[in-house]
Amino acid sequence: MPSKRMKAIADWALDRFAVKQIEKSLMDRRVAKGTWYHGDGAALFLLFNLLLITGAFLALSYTPSLEGAYPSVRYITDHQTLGWFVRGLHYWSAGLMVVMLVFHLFRQILLGGYKSPREGTWLIGVLLFFVVIATSLLGYVLRWDERAIYGLRVALNLMYRVPVIGESLVLVVQGGPHIGSQTLPRIYAVHVIFVPLLLLALVGYHMYLVVVHGITGPTERTRPVASSEEQRRLYKADAMSEERGEIFFPYTAAKSGAMAGVVFLVVVVLTLVLGPGRLYPEANLVEPSYPMEEWWWSWYSALAALLPPWLATTFYIGFPIVLFLLLVSLPFLDRSPRRGLRNRPVAVALVSLCVIVILSLSSLRARSPWTAYPRAEPPPVPDGVVLSPQAEQGRQLFAQYGCNSCHPIDGHGPQFAPDLAASRSILSHAEFRRYILNPPEDIAMPPYEGRLTDDELERIIDFVMHVQITRHR
């Protein structure tokens, strides 16, 4: 009978390819029940696979050379059928990978997921964290647009600050004394060969350890666990229990898969709605440019802007090192037996603080009140203000002399210096004149002594005072 024969073939295959063993030791094993947030690992695994597949297909068309890189990304995005979709999936998977990675890290801190016997799982995870964060920068350098080249320059500038070996690091990454023909092949090789191979190994090992040591089970989350022996006993009891345990496949897999599915949906929707990461003009070091980092770096960028000069180098080099050491030593610093969200108020406070800080800094970066920048257009005349011909001349001079590079008028313009319309002037006319001609030493304002004629100075003051007086009437 054919069905009998089919079964024989299937049995043969299952035996010779040793599928039964996999089934028995992975799929059919009993595990402690997880809850919804345990799906973050599955989501990361899915994103990783998405990145490998889309990355491999992007590599079919990408050209890692000075002249070829940008046109090839344009080609993929604008001309290849569905190229934009593949690139979009890659871009959004990368961004969400960073988000999910931070979520995963915070979740482990909240639960005490690094506690014995899972220190090894945690340490591999910390390595994974740093490798993924680093490669999330390398990826967008490959686009070779203005954002890419200045992203690279920022990374090089950070490296250059490392004592003793700073310059060597820069030369190794650039592949020579300048950014040039050797630069992109290096970044390409690291992004598409070195890092994925390393990640495959680390992800594999991380997951092997998760299988061996399990997730933070229901009993662990509710009562203190003093030793790894006790944990193993409790975990086993959980796994075997009817209400606290389950079979991995399909029960746990479906639950974890739910979160992965939601994340996947977000990636697809973002790709369809927003498309792949925007391409700026081709990388160059000549045109005026207003570069920005990718959105998952904006909190760090805001932090950089807030640094006083004396702290900059120490922070740039110290921050990643301190973060690494802190994360690596966390399981050994936190010796408390308490696990689970409800028993760890310090962790909850700490993680909440981190989340608030990251979100606030990101929103600060979106506004960037520290950035002054030249603009050709004079500030618009505020609503309800009618300027005299002299004041109107002053408004034009306000732009001609770059006052509007720093000062907003009635909320329009950069936020770097005081809004001259909003602040009721505490300066008299004579003081105002002196301030413009020779600002105080500690103020970041250029002196206009010798640059403005008396008439021009009066017109500018006319404009500012006119707006101020009308605004405060």
Add this chain to the structure above:
Amino acid sequence: MERRTLLTLVVHGGSVLVGVVVGLPALIAGVFPALRRRRGESWRPVGQLSQFPVGQTQAAVIEHEQADESEPRPLARQGVYVWRPTDEEVVVFSRSCTDLGCPVIWDAGSQCFYCPCHGGIFARDGQRMAGPPDRELHRYVNRVREGVLEVDVYSVPPIA
């Protein structure tokens, strides 16, 4: 020595040997650019001196060239700013903000350089005025040969 100990040593030793024979040359080739330090000077033209009026600051471009086959080909063009405070004196600034290397822009109106990234502001003479930069703008060593302004591209750090 026991047979087992000896064989363990042989296996470990053999693996290390293979690792060294393959890994070390690969690593050295990989970090080669750092072993080959920038030496001496490398002069490139920036333009006729006469095109830079006294008392003004202007954008200009260094045209990079590949010295020979033993050197990678650099990105061809790099913007700089040329300031000519007096007839005799010329200053060539790198566009690279001394904080993290973003491209500063010259504002002729306020006579300042602005960095678009983290709020670095520099005065006309390159001195830091605001923001996180901890030093003034990088200056290229320059000279004038037969009316042409030239800069030594190795006189600033490779990140400038």
